[in-house]
Amino acid sequence: MKIPSVDLKAQYKTIKKEIDMSIKNVIADCAYVGTSSNKYVQNFENEFAKFAGVKYVIACANGTDAIEIALRALGVGAGDEVIVPALTWISTAEAVSSLGAKPVFVDIDEYYSIDVAKIEKAITKKTKAIIPVHLYGAPADMISILKIAKKHGLKVLEDCAQAHGAELNGKKVGTFGDIATFSFFPGKNLGAYGDAGGIATSNKTLADMCRKISQHGQLDKKHFHYIEGRNSRMDGIQAAVLSVKLKYLNQWTKQRIKNADKYCQLLNKIDLPKVRSGAKHVYHLFVIQTDHRDQLQQYLKEQGIEVGIHYPTALPFLEAYKQYHYKPADFPVAYEVTKKILSLPMYAELTDSQIKFVAKSVVSFLDLK
Numbered sequence: 497m498k499i500p501s502v503d504l505k506a507q508y509k510t511i512k513k514e515i516d517m518s519i520k521n522v523i524a525d526c527a528y529v530g531t532s533s534n535k536y537v538q539n540f541e542n543e544f545a546k547f548a549g550v551k552y553v554i555a556c557a558n559g560t561d562a563i564e565i566a567l568r569a570l571g572v573g574a575g576d577e578v579i580v581p582a583l584t585w586i587s588t589a590e591a592v593s594s595l596g597a598k599p600v601f602v603d604i605d606e607y608y609s610i611d612v613a614k615i616e617k618a619i620t621k622k623t624k625a626i627i628p629v630h631l632y633g634a635p636a637d638m639i640s641i642l643k644i645a646k647k648h649g650l651k652v653l654e655d656c657a658q659a660h661g662a663e664l665n666g667k668k669v670g671t672f673g674d675i676a677t678f679s680f681f682p683g684k685n686l687g688a689y690g691d692a693g694g695i696a697t698s699n700k701t702l703a704d705m706c707r708k709i710s711q712h713g714q715l716d717k718k719h720f721h722y723i724e725g726r727n728s729r730m731d732g733i734q735a736a737v738l739s740v741k742l743k744y745l746n747q748w749t750k751q752r753i754k755n756a757d758k759y760c761q762l763l764n765k766i767d768l769p770k771v772r773s774g775a776k777h778v779y780h781l782f783v784i785q786t787d788h789r790d791q792l793q794q795y796l797k798e799q800g801i802e803v804g805i806h807y808p809t810a811l812p813f814l815e816a817y818k819q820y821h822y823k824p825a826d827f828p829v830a831y832e833v834t835k836k837i838l839s840l841p842m843y844a845e846l847t848d849s850q851i852k853f854v855a856k857s858v859v860s861f862l863d864l865k
């Protein structure tokens with residue numbers, strides 16, 4: 497049985513009519529680019545703000561830009577330090593470096609998010625902010641992070657690129673810190689049909705600053721540039737697609753959680769994702785751990801099952817950060833888990849028979865061990 501790790505085609509089939517119509521409308525209106533008068537982008541911003549539980553959403557070109565713009569709005573610049581988890585997609589750290597600041601890595605906990613017990617050791621006089629990442633869709637320990645940030649006068653940016661709709665203690669992720677960023681990359685839980693991103697905050701000053709940065713320093717008046725900004729806009733087509741898909745997001749999330757529960761019932765002999773107390777995990781990825789990861793990956797491939805590794809190397813050990821000379825002992829948890837983690841196929845449209853086939857294949861591999 498052929499099972500992809502994500503099946504965007506299966507999803508498109510369920511909403512084809514609405515999507516095709518929404519794209520046609522944008523073309524008919526020539527509303528291609530998200531300048532301040534684009535109603536498709538404005539509508540999506542308002543709808544997503546309501547969904548995310550914030551007052552303001554600023555649409556932008558992608559999730560990486562979102563982090564960079566939000567950090568700049570927080571005042572992060574050359575010479576500053578920003579704390580980021582050792583295991584995440586590189587954007588989280590890249591955005592820090594692109595502002596001339598230094599990403600300072602902290603090891604992860606058993607839920608794959610930043611280990612709050614190790615944050616304070618990483619704080620120096622130069623530290624400006626912390627970026628918790630709700631990796632795989634699992635909320636980071638925001639309560640402890642906010643306490644530490646308050647004690648040391650640090651800003652908090654939540655990287656919600658993998659966690660649309662995730663919650664901690666009944667509160668949406670992205671509403672805990674000063675500002676939050678989202679990616680709408682096609683494969684994310686809410687994905688466009690191209691690149692797109694967004695910034696969410698309830699702080700008007702920060703929202704205005706992000707808006708200015710993303711549209712060449714303009715805010716309310718065209719050709720009045722308050723500052724030098726940059727160009728980071730969401731396309732009209734992406735906004736229209738996202739508005740259609742947002743209506744289905746809660747339903748898709750419920751289905752992801754159901755699928756995860758089914759995997760858990762069928763796979764009790766393997767290390768399953770742990771869910772923090774009070775957390776609603778939205779399973780962007782369903783990540784298991786095994787000592788025989790590479791062999792299991794190969795075995796599943798032979799069965800037609802596509803799996804992923806997120807990520808094969810923790811950030812500190814990438815070539816890109818070799819100038820810092822990190823050793824495995826500096827981030828032991830991140831270093832160890834990257835040898836064991838495997839992301840099983842996960843999407844709302846997975847059928848029962850697909851889930852059973854994946855689980856059966858994993859179990860029969862383990863029985864061979």
Ligand SMILES: *Cc1c(COP(=O)(O)O)cnc(C)c1O
Binds near residue numbers: 585658678680691
């Ligand atoms: C996808 C992702 C991003 C970046 O989003 P893009 O839209 O691809 O630029 C940032 N952080 C994390 C954790 C991500 O998974």
